[in-house]
Amino acid sequence: MDDQQLLTGWGRTAASLATVKSVGVEQLAELDVGARGAIARGLGRAYGDPAQNGGGIVIRIKPSANPVWIDSRAGTATVDAGVSFDELLRRIVPHGFFVPVTPGTRFITVGGAIASDVHGKGHHTDLTFGHHVRSLDIVLADGTEHTVGPTAEPDLFWATVGGMGLTGVITRATFDLLRIETNRCLVETQRLADLDALIAAMSDGDADHRYSVAWIDLATKGPTLGRSILERGDHATLDDLAEYAPKALRDPLGFAPGSLASVPPVPNVMSRLAVRTFNELWFRKAPKQHLGTQTLTGFFHPLDAIGDWNRFYGARGFLQYQFVVPFEAADTLREIVERVVANGNASVISVLKRFGAESGGLLSFPKPGWTLTFDVAAGVPGLGSFLAELDQLVVGAGGRHYLAKDAHTTPDIIRAGYPRLDDWKTIRRSVDPHGRWASDQARRLDLL
Ligand SMILES: Cc1cc2nc3c(=O)[nH]c(=O)nc-3n(C[C@H](O)[C@H](O)[C@H](O)COP(=O)(O)OP(=O)(O)OC[C@H]3O[C@@H](n4cnc5c(N)ncnc54)[C@H](O)[C@@H]3O)c2cc1C
Secondary structure, X not given: OEEEEEXXXXXXXXXXXXXXXXXXXXXXXXXXXXXXXXXEOOOOOOOOOOOOOOOOEXXXXXXXXXXXXXXXXXXXXXXXXXXXXXXXXXXXXXXXXXXXXXXXXXXXXXXXXXXXXXXXXXXXXXXXXXXXXXXXXXXXXXXXXXXXXXXXXXXXXXXXXXXXXXXXXXXXXXXXXXXXXXXXXXXXXXXXXXXXHHHHHHHHHHHHOOEEEEEEOOOOOHHHOOOEEEEEEEEOOHHHHHHHOHHHHHOOOOXXXXXXXXXXXXOOOOOHHHHHHHHHHHHHHOOOXXXXXXXXXXXXXXXXXXXXXXXXXXXXXXXXXXXXXXXXXXXXXXXXHHHHHHHOOEEEEEEEEEEOOOOOOOOOOOOOEEEEEEEEEOOOOOHHHHHHHHHHHHHXXXXXXXXXXXXXXXXXXXXXXXXXXXXXXXXXHHHOOOOOEOOHHHHHOOOO
């Protein structure tokens, strides 16, 4: 069925009107996409405009008769690209499996996870989602369906992993699962007084844990600049449950996250005072040092407990700024933290993480270094020029920005951050010479 819809990403900025078509895989080859082309859309959790196509077609793929197939012996899943991590986890956790990589929300699709080559708290050990994909099926611009992987048409595979939907429509994928004993993680929480203490703690201890991430306060300056709460964990074993959460042994693999409380539309953006107060309370409530278990959802997807939390930022929406700079550029990281704090517009959710090795994906975002993520309300006076200054610092230090989060950068900034961009374009043009696949982001960043 066709439907004209005004679409945005999760940040709710830069809406554009497209014809949304719900299409079965067998119809993809015949689909008339007109002059503006078409782009696949998952659950719209990318923050900016990669899953929009103003004036053109946006594709939602209909599920097949058998959307999820688990091979327990091989420890793999073969899944329709439109299946969400939420659905998948409900199927696999009770059988002792977890996804190899999960971002901070389970409301994303497998197709979106591959197209953005998502990372999670375990990037320093597990790398990106694409690293665990054994093969994927993709419908190309000429209507042919190809099964590609790290050894079958590897160039097309690595252009598709992280390729933001611009090489074709992914219809199905097979990937490795992670075996788990329980539905909890054993998590060590540590409060750290400042940025130096955080950098030292993460550099020393991350390798001892599968997962590591720090919540960083970007509203405090002076001696407490960069004060943080560091959380590091591993999947809890049955022995861990016996020691730390014996009641959980009654149903060690149960997984049934509750329904969401929703945020009503909010007219105004949170004030700076509210942000500072929230951060102060958040920091004080964290224990100085604590070891205990957390549920999978509590540890990996805490924001999913609140539906539509993106409405907190008022009618104009918000941007999520995420960059990575190499480890040698810790001074640039510090300078950006100082500037963001001085600017005073960052919101409550700011996260610092150490990335591991680069993926084979030509446009994949992670590479070894520090990645910082913060939210900022859209429409704040001077925001564009402030972010443009940060952009220069990031690429000047050899860093780059995450396409799945981006809503403001320019073609020059992306080109500077992604040295394999021309190789990617060459592969893309070889499979889509007439621009059948296109998105608002692709036009904005000159990716076509
Ligand atoms: C609360 C929150 C936390 C997040 N945390 C993280 C995180 O920790 N790490 C991280 O890496 N990301 C994170 N993200 C970003 C999110 O994981 C990615 O944007 C992901 O791509 C969203 O998936 P989606 O299914 O919603 O795709 P959409 O947002 O709908 O689309 C994203 C891209 O995928 C493409 N795409 C979707 N389906 C297909 C398909 N079948 N074939 C081809 N291309 C397709 C689209 O064309 C588009 O380019 C977070 C987002 C939110 C809202």
